[in-house]
Amino acid sequence: MQKLGDFKLPHFFNYPPYFTLQPVRDTREKQVQLWKDLILDYCRTQKIFVIGLEEDFALFSNPVIERSLSHEAREAFLSALVSEGRAEWLDKGHRKCLILWHRVQDWADIIFRFVKDNGLEDSVMTVEEIRSGIESRGTELHGIDRTILMRALRVLEQKGKLAIFKGTSADDEGVKFSM
DSSP, rough: EEEEEEEEOOOOOOOGGGOOOSSSHHHHHHHHHHHHHHHHHHHHTTTTOOEESSHHHHHHHTTTTOOOOOOOHHHHHHHHHEEEEEEEESEEETTTEEOOSSSSSHHHHHHHHHHHHTOOTOOOOEHHHHHHHTTTSTTTTTTTHHHHHHHHHHHHHHTSSEEOOOOGGGGGGGEEEEE
16 A cells, blocks of 8 residues: 555555546546545645645656646636535635635544643633634644634634633734633
C-alpha cells in the first residue's frame, strides 16, 4: 500500500482512471464519493484547512502512475464537498477552498467538550490560547484555522455558552466561557 508521509492511501489512488473524471454517471458518483472521503480524511489527519486549486496539493497527483487530476476534476471534487457543507470556497474565482472535516457545529461541540473536560467553564481565554495554548495541545483544536474557530465560537455565543470580546488586536481577542 502506497503512503504519503504517514498517511495510507486507498487502493483507488493507484488506479489511473480515478484521475480522470468519469463520463458514466454512476461511475462518476462513486469516483466523487471516494475522492471526497479521501480529501476529508487526509486533511483531518494532516490538519490541512485550506486547499488551493492552483497549488501543489499532495493528493492531486500520483507520480507512481504518472497521473494528475485536471483543474476540472479538482474543482468537481471540491465543489462536491462544498455542496455537502464540508467545504467553502474562500474566493469568487474558486481558487481556494476551506475544508471542513468537521462541520462548524461539530467544531462548536468539540470546543464545548474541551471547556468541560478542562474545567474552564467560568474562565477567560484568548482565541490564540484556544488555537495554540498548552491546554489545547494534543487536541483537535490545536492549530485550528482561525476562521473556523471564530465561526464555531459564534455558534456557542449565539447559544449563550460564551461571550467573545474584542482586544486591541486579533491576537488578544478574548472568550469568556459561561457553560
